[in-house]
Amino acid sequence: MKIRRFFGPNIRSALRQVTEEFGNDAAILSNNKVAGGVEVIAALDYDDSLVPPSVDKNGLGAPDLQSQEEAEVQSKFDEPAQGSEASNAHQTAAADVQQSSFEAYQGLQDIQSSALPPQQSANQETGGNVERSNRPPLQQPNVTGDSVVSPIHGNEKIEWTLDPSLQAMKEELGMMRSMMSEQLKGIGWHQFAQQSPLSAMILRRLSKLGLDSDFLNSLMPHVKQQSDAECAWQQILAILAKSLPIAGSDLLERGGVYAFVGATGVGKTTTIAKLAARYVIKNGADSVALISADNYRISAQEQLTTFGRILQIETARVTEKQSLESLMKKFANKSLVLIDTAGMSRNDPHLVQQLESLNRLHKPIHKLLVVSATSQGAVIQESINFFNAYEPSGLVVTKLDEAASLGELMSVVTKARIPVVYTTDGQRVPEDIRVARSHHLVSKAVWLANKYSRTTDDWSLAQNIDQARSA
Numbered sequence: 001m002k003i004r005r006f007f008g009p010n011i012r013s014a015l016r017q018v019t020e021e022f023g024n025d026a027a028i029l030s031n032n033k034v035a036g037g038v039e040v041i042a043a044l045d046y047d048d049s050l051v052p053p054s055v056d057k058n059g060l061g062a063p064d065l066q067s068q069e070e071a072e073v074q075s076k077f078d079e080p081a082q083g084s085e086a087s088n089a090h091q092t093a094a095a096d097v098q099q100s101s102f103e104a105y106q107g108l109q110d111i112q113s114s115a116l117p118p119q120q121s122a123n124q125e126t127g128g129n130v131e132r133s134n135r136p137p138l139q140q141p142n143v144t145g146d147s148v149v150s151p152i153h154g155n156e157k158i159e160w161t162l163d164p165s166l167q168a169m170k171e172e173l174g175m176m177r178s179m180m181s182e183q184l185k186g187i188g189w190h191q192f193a194q195q196s197p198l199s200a201m202i203l204r205r206l207s208k209l210g211l212d213s214d215f216l217n218s219l220m221p222h223v224k225q226q227s228d229a230e231c232a233w234q235q236i237l238a239i240l241a242k243s244l245p246i247a248g249s250d251l252l253e254r255g256g257v258y259a260f261v262g263a264t265g266v267g268k269t270t271t272i273a274k275l276a277a278r279y280v281i282k283n284g285a286d287s288v289a290l291i292s293a294d295n296y297r298i299s300a301q302e303q304l305t306t307f308g309r310i311l312q313i314e315t316a317r318v319t320e321k322q323s324l325e326s327l328m329k330k331f332a333n334k335s336l337v338l339i340d341t342a343g344m345s346r347n348d349p350h351l352v353q354q355l356e357s358l359n360r361l362h363k364p365i366h367k368l369l370v371v372s373a374t375s376q377g378a379v380i381q382e383s384i385n386f387f388n389a390y391e392p393s394g395l396v397v398t399k400l401d402e403a404a405s406l407g408e409l410m411s412v413v414t415k416a417r418i419p420v421v422y423t424t425d426g427q428r429v430p431e432d433i434r435v436a437r438s439h440h441l442v443s444k445a446v447w448l449a450n451k452y453s454r455t456t457d458d459w460s461l462a463q464n465i466d467q468a469r470s471a
């Protein structure tokens, strides 16, 4: 947008200059009587909606200087006041024009002083978009706190800060600022990449894993500057692996009572079937029992019963007549008891009832929270936040085979510090489950990042430069 101030002995002359300079597409931002003549501020490529309604903004399309509107504007300046009514009308019109002129002027001042570097801004009287040299100065308003006293209205205070045109200009200015800041960050990234190519390469590769900013920031200081880039990358992956909370042993091997909790459809029942089958293979079918605490959905109970039948192990379900407590007593002789819970919305009161019934049991039981690697980081975080109240002993991460990225999962899990006990990567029972291993998760994360070649923009990378610099 090009903005310029024109001055002439009268409005006609000033408008003619505008036409000559900007052609027919110019928009008049303000016209204003000043000492020695008339001042017009006009803009090219200007968003017409930003011009205050009180300002003549008909542009200069086919400027007929004898047009009605122009004649009216002209009359505000040229016609002498006659009688008190005429005099009042003249003053009101002049005040409108003056006020609009001031608003537009103030908006221009804002744009200029914010868009220019301080030194240039201070020198704007002699340069910038609004040309002023050899022209009479604008009447400066008296500014008192947030209010501005119009030079025409004297003591009457006018709240100009709420003017829609100024608000629009401010928004535009804000957008310009954020665009500039993004560009500067991009420049910052390029400089950083030139100064520290190894750190930049590692930061880019780590970002491709989908790790969140906090995790990246915690890893970057560990980058060791060395000539072998691949070695540095392997080292940082080893540190990443070490950061993950991993149980590292087969928790169920020692037996006990375990309840599987988690969001709907994450794979709780399937995981129970896989773990039961593994246990049966080692310890025999008599050593295991399955309980379905899901007394809300018949199909869910049947799913567990079917698995039990296939594995030839005892199963039972909680009903109104058969409480969880009584079933626990029934299976007291089993070395491993696995309890399946209903997948329900966190807002469903039945879910809380079900979880509280687990907590009321006399015999302490372990809770394993099941989360799916296909869920977004925020969803996993929500699930952890909710089930944390029931103190899970560990996590089971399912559906690794369907995940497109593991970065968000690793970031959330590392923050939560709940150890991952098992991971599953398929629907087959019992094959597709394994004791969680950090290197397996990290290798899978790298493999997925290469497979889906996630792109990372310079701006996002630039967010982490400070930490990367300390590497």
Ligand SMILES: Nc1nc2c(ncn2[C@@H]2O[C@H](COP(=O)(O)OP(=O)(O)OP(=O)(O)O)[C@@H](O)[C@H]2O)c(=O)[nH]1
Residues within 6 Å of the ligand: 263, 264, 265, 266, 267, 268, 269, 270, 271, 300, 341, 342, 343, 344, 398, 399, 400, 401, 402, 424, 425, 426, 427, 432
């Ligand atoms: N690809 C894949 N699918 C899995 C995995 N684990 C479970 N599933 C599938 O996910 C679907 C849901 O599994 P369920 O075990 O019924 O899940 P749930 O958490 O018990 O579900 P609700 O009881 O309804 O909350 C089934 O089709 C499973 O076969 C896995 O590791 N990989």
Ligand SMILES: [Mg+2]
Residues within 6 Å of the ligand: 268, 269, 270, 300, 340, 341, 342, 343
């Ligand atoms: Mg289920």
